[in-house]
Amino acid sequence: MKKIVIKDSERLIADLSKAYRAVAKQTTIPILTGFHLQFTGESLTITGSDTDNTIQITEENNCSSSKPCAIVVPARIFLDIVRKLPAGEIQLKIGTNEISISAGKSTFEIKTMEADEYPSFPFDDTGVCVEIQASDLANGLRLGYACAVSTTRPTLQGIHIFGKEKAVTFVATDAHRLGTWTVQLEQVIPLPKMILPARAAEEMIKLVEDATDKVTIHCTENTLRMSHQNVTYVSRLISGTYPDTSRVIPTNFSTTFVANRDELVKVLERVSIVSKEGKTNMCRLQVIPSAMPSLLISASQEGMGKVQEEVFISDLEGEMFEMKFSTKYLLDALRHMNVKEVMFHASGVNAPLIIRPTGNEPGFALILPVRSV
Amino acid sequence: MKKIVIKDSERLIADLSKAYRAVAKQTTIPILTGFHLQFTGESLTITGSDTDNTIQITEENNCSSSKPCAIVVPARIFLDIVRKLPAGEIQLKIGTNEISISAGKSTFEIKTMEADEYPSFPFDDTGVCVEIQASDLANGLRLGYACAVSTTRPTLQGIHIFGKEKAVTFVATDAHRLGTWTVQLEQVIPLPKMILPARAAEEMIKLVEDATDKVTIHCTENTLRMSHQNVTYVSRLISGTYPDTSRVIPTNFSTTFVANRDELVKVLERVSIVSKEGKTNMCRLQVIPSAMPSLLISASQEGMGKVQEEVFISDLEGEMFEMKFSTKYLLDALRHMNVKEVMFHASGVNAPLIIRPTGNEPGFALILPVRSV
Structure with a gap:
């Protein structure tokens, strides 16, 4: 029987809640439904993993344990118990295959699993390592919106990440649209090419979205590891070769104009009320040249009705255009471009549309038109 | 073509959102998926109904219409459009079978349905009418927790409401537990016996939960109508005879004690982490007499573990007891009793437990024990 005191239950709850995101929810391997807890003196290391994703959190000075020990506790139940106990100190007693959790006049005795049976993960320090501003990383990872959801090409279910000199570039595409974003580093540390699963990108955004400092990225051949403060996240990478997307990006444009991003988002949200009732969620963009040129956006559904919106545009160059898009x-x-103004580049019917932030923003989106039947 | 101006879109959104709750979401009668809108001068009356529940809201001075007219618009889409238009004034143009909705540079044209085909509802002033404090009514209606969810006895799916002299009594039971609550009126206006569907009780609570004034209840043989400010709600009543529940309520008790309600709720929420993993969600209550008597509450699940909690009790009279409950x-x-202290009355193994607020609170809960196998 090993006795452990947790000093502050709220810190424990915060740590467990983070690690819980990686715990397997549906699995045939029961031990993956648990938290691996490692107590060493005043340090507690919590690990949750479904083997594709692993989150490990080390908390110093929030516990005191007489002897080092490790156990695996059922994650959902352990977290529920700790959340509902009175805030403050919690006493743990670890027996052969059970743990007693008590605070005040409340005592739980819960069956545990063998720590030796918990899989070990490659938390080694090999591979290439870069430091990157958390907000820059999050901007790149948010390209996950353009990843394929389900496809016969598994590589498109991830974000392609690669380094070149001082830059890290992120690319995502589902073969109908593409997004790309480039982040500048302080040093020349070229990252190898890798394909990060879209789900891993989502987890990483949640872990760093409030951070204002830097995070460390370690890449090995099969894994990406992100470390930020006392949290480490590891994801398996998607194996395979990412398609060369540079060839599909047009370089000559027949029409170019600038519009206000916030206004366009609101307009498209309204147009979407009508367009989303149809199979293709399609709207029509039409540029009206004049002294005050404007962009008409419209959609219609038989049996329901139609919508028409107009927004002023500026810096119009080139031909009129009328095309349909999702x-x-x-x-x-x-929504991915958190800027005031965006520039549209079109290059003729059936050619992709490009949207990029004005100024020196480091990325763009490419969208194929819906072909008129 | 009739032109109508809505002055303040936010008031319209608030009204539509309330009425939308009664609009049929799944129905074979398309017109019930719409809002019935009746414009008369500066007055707009909005009706949503699935025929069992009807919500009607009359808003004065938020529109100006040249001629009186009535239409039925598709409810979800109309509400979506109005919510997403820029806040402020909205122009409506009503044609033969379509409505144009515009604000700024945004214009929707949506197909409408014939107002004549919308069912009419019994908003007449017959029946008995009482005024009741909104918070008192809500307390009675919250007994819906004890109604049967699915049963071969449809009457148990509602709350039994009846008047006697200056009091209105609410009773709900699913045959395993029962709750009752009595509200005092200012005048002797005996309400007839009626059975209000639990779903209607939920809707009525939502409509009056923020109200600090009185609401008016009208009862006819088949309907209950509640009016509060500019909102009228009508529910069909459940037909049938409610069982006589007075016979099951014990009057002699073998054990009585008082406990703190908030503490008990927290303790039972923790016990529930373990008990809810089992089929019967069962816990054991055990009274421990001593100079400082206490109530032990425990639960266990094979293969998972157990929990034990202790709370101090006071005013203990009678025998020890040990029984199991859901x-x-x-x-x-x-949770229904919003008071500091509650009194428990037990009357022996396999007899129901009674919990009531201490003091002069006007109701109690009765719970049958889980019989030990």
């Missing part, structure tokens, strides 16, 4: 793809692309 | 039923009953 309202959702336009919205996804514009 | 943790959920105990929690439901205690």
Whole structure:
């Protein structure tokens, strides 16, 4: 019987809640439904993992344990118990295959699993390592919106990440639209090419979205590891070769104009009320040249009705155009660009549309038109 | 073509959102998926109904219409459009079978349905009418927790409401537990016996939960109508005879004690982590007499573990007792009683437990024990 005191239950709850995100929810391997807890003196290391994703958190000075020990506790139940106990100190007693958890006049005795049976993970320090500003990393990872959801090409279910000199580039595409973003580093540390699963990108955004400092990325051949403060996240990478997307990006444009991003987002959200009732969620963009040029956006559904919106545009160059696009793809692309103004580049019917932030912003979105039948 | 101006879109959104709750979501009668809108001068009356529940809201001075007219618009889409238009004024143009909705540079044209085909409802002033404090009514209606969810006895799916002299009594039971609550009126206006569907009780609570004034209840043979400010709600009543529940309520008790309600709720929420993993969600209550008597509450699940909690009790009279109850039923009953202390009355193994607020609170909960196998 080993006795352990947790000093502050709220810190424990915060740590467990983070690690819980990686715990397997549906699995045939029961031990993956648990937290691996490692107590060493005043240090507690919590691990949750479904083998594709692992989150490990080390908390110093929030416990005191007489002897080092490790156990695996059922994650959902352990977290529920700790959340509902009175805030403050918690006493743990670890027996052969059970743990007693008590606070005040409340005592739980819960069956545990063998720590030796918990899989070990490659937390080694091999591979290439870069430091990157958390907000820059999150911007790149948010390209996950453009990843394929289900596909016969598994590589498209991830974000392609690669380094070149001082830059790290992120690319995602589902073969109908594409997003790309580039982040500048302080040093020349070229990252190898890798394909990060979209789900891992989502987890990483949640772990760093409030951070204002830097995170460390370690890449080995099969894994990406992100470390930030006392949290380590490891994801398996998608194996395979990412397609060369540079060839599909047009370089000559027949029409170019600038529009206000926030206004466009609101307009497209309204257009979407009508367009989303149809199979293709399609709207029509039409440029009206004049002294005050404007962009008409419209959608209609038989039996329901139609919508027409108009927004002023500026810096119009080139030909008139009228094309149909997925309202959702336009919205996804514009929501990713957290800027005031965006520039549209079109290059003729059936050619892709490019949307990029004005100024020196480091990325763009490409959207294929819906072909008129 | 009739032109109408809505002055303040936010008031319209608030009204539509309330009425939307009664609109049929799944129905074979398309017109019930719409809002019935009746414009008369500066007055707009909005009706949503699935025929069992009807919500009607009359808003004065938020529109100006040239001629009186009525239409039925598709409810979800109309509400979506109005919510997403820029806040402020909205122009409506009503044609033969379509409505144009515009604000700024945004214009929707949506197909409408014939107002003549919308069912009419018994908003007449017959029947008995009482005024009741909104918070008192809500307390009675919250007994819906004890109604049967699915049963071969449809009458148990409702709350039995009846008047006697200056009092209105609410009773609900699912044959395993029962709750009752009595509200005092200012005048002798005996309400007839009626059975209000639990779903209607939920809707009525939502409509009046923020109200600090009185609401008016009108009862006819088949309907209950509640009016509060500019909102009218009508529910069909459940037909049939409610069982006589007075006979099951014990009057002699072998054990009585008082406990703190908030503490008990917290304790039972923790016990529930273990008990809810089993089929019967069962916990054991055990009274321990001593100079400082206490109530032990425990639960265990094979293969998972156990929990034990202790709370101090006071005013203990009578025999020791040890019985098993559904943790959920105990929690439901205690959560309904918004008081500091509750009194428990037990009358022997296999007899129902009674929990009531201390003092002169006007109701109690009765819970049958889980019989030990």
